[in-house]
Amino acid sequence: MKNVKMLRLFLDIFISVTVTMSFLCSCAEVSDNAQQVVLAPKEENTRKEIRIATWYEDSYITNFKAYLAERFPKYDFEYTYVQRTNYESVIDSQISYDGAADIIFVTENMAKRYARGGYLVPLTKMVNGFDEEALDKFKYMDEYYAIPGVSAYECFYINKDYFEKFSFKPPSEYMDFYDMCATIRKHGMKPLSSGLKDKEGLASSAMAIMQASYFRTPEGEDFGERLGQGKASFYEEVYPHMEMWYKMIEDEIFTKDMCLMDKKAAIKEFADGKTVLLSGGPEDYNQIYKENPSINLGTIAFGGKDDGTELLTGGCEYGFAVVNDGDNVSDVLEVARSLTTLMGQKAIWKDSPGSKTYLKNVKFDSPHEFDNLQDALENNLYLPYTGWGYYSREISVELENEFQQVLLGRENLEDAFKRIDEKVKAIVEGN
Incomplete structure (x- = not known):
């Protein structure tokens, strides 16, 4: 046991x-x-992110994005797209609480306002290779606050097959243009495609006639200067010259349904052969060929009222500004500097062939489709509202709103110009 x-x-x-x-x-x-x-050992993520805000959809900046990705493989680029109509107000909000992107597309007005508020980094030392014509747009207190983009403008794209079919020649005067559109209607076709959901296109057509008929005259050449002083009147001075523009509504070249059409829909309508003309700019060139690679494309400009001189409404309408947030500003400046180079500007231009760069002594060869515009592009490219003083952008927006009301039949042209004067006065006086 x-x-x-x-x-x-x-x-x-x-x-x-x-x-x-x-x-x-x-x-x-x-x-x-x-x-x-x-x-x-932990694998650390050493790649830095650089954010870019733009009013252009991805398809409009493919070469720009490809250039930055190839040039700076060490950075991750994040792009924020905001519709053009809301872009400025969105950036205003973001920049006021340090939420803006590192690089932002800016208009002349935006650049100067943000520079005044101390929100932007001066870029003077890196932009001396650009023409003063463009740099002046972004100047504040002897410093430059944006790198110029390429020129923007409004023109008409044409389907050359229809031009040959109807025996059209590029019109040199406004009446020739209206007669051509009338002939197109007689053949049972819609003359023009235009995405007027973005009201800028409609205003651009009106400004082209303002430029041709009044702003180029001795009486009208100082209109912008006097406007800022409260000594100019759209109703008294400009309205008497707008009969030619209103004829585009009377003849149903511009139609109400266009106010519901965006640019993408307008391009598709034109590329599908449903219209003979498309109102647009050089940035739309690549988009048209994406829709119809075999289209027989050309361009025309509006002619002057009396002498037939071709002109374009446009200019250096945007640039690239660096937001002064202090976090990774040295990296952002490295990227920004690359946009001042020949390769950087070429990438920007390739997204908008037919435009021109503002680099000194540099000219890119435009596609043959823009041959008809070369003289106007070099000698008669005007952007009227940039001469309207500090409130130029706000004033141009009011024109856009009023012209759309006229097209929609909610207001007659005379009353629209009276209202424009009232709104301009309120803007200038700060009311």
Whole structure:
């Protein structure tokens, strides 16, 4: 009996020791593994992110994006798209609470306002290779606050197959243009595609006639200067010259349904051969060929009222500004500097062929489709509202709103110009 008890005691001790050793071995194994996890080197993400805000959809800046991705593989670029109609107000909000992107597309008005508020980094030292014509747009207190983009303007794209079919020639005067559109209607076709959901296009057509009929005259050339002083009147001075523009509504070249059409829909309508003309700019060139690679494309400009001189409404309408947030500004400036180079500007231009760069002594060869515009592009490219003083953008927006009301039949042209004067007065006086 005593031996049995001793045997049981021995077995209990043996089992206890075995279990304990097993447990200790397991703990040691887990501890080793845990130590390996802790000591394993972590893979750090050393790539920096640079944010860019723009009013252009991705398809409009493919070359710009490709250039930056190839030029700076060490950075991750994040693009924020905001519709043009809301862009300025959105950036206003973001920049006021340090939430804006690192690089922002800016208009002349935006650049000067943000520079005045201390929100932008001066870029004077890196932009001396650009023409003063463009740099002046972004100047504040002897410093430049944006890198000029390429020129923007409004023109008409034409389907040359229809021009040949109907024996059209590029019109040199406004009446020739209206007669051509009337002939197109007689053939059972819609003359023009235009995405007037963005009201800028409609205003641009009106400003082209303002420029041709009044702003280029001795009486009208100082209109912008006087406007800022409260000594100019759209109703008294400009309205008497707008009969030619209103004829585009009377002849149903511009139609109400266009106010519901965006640019993408207008381009598709034109590329599908449903219209003969498309109102647009050089940035739409690539988009048209994406829709119809085999289209027989050309361009025409509006002619002057009396002498037939071709002119374009446009100019250096945007630039690239660096937001002064202090976090990674040295990296952002490196990227911005690359946009001042020949390669950087070429990438920007390739998204808008037919435009011109403002780099000194540099000219990119436009596609042959823009041959008809070359003289106007070099000698008669005007952007009227940039001469309207500090509130130029706000004033141009009011024109856009009023002209759309006229097209929709909610207001006659005379009352629209009276209202424009009232709104301009309120803007200038700060009411």
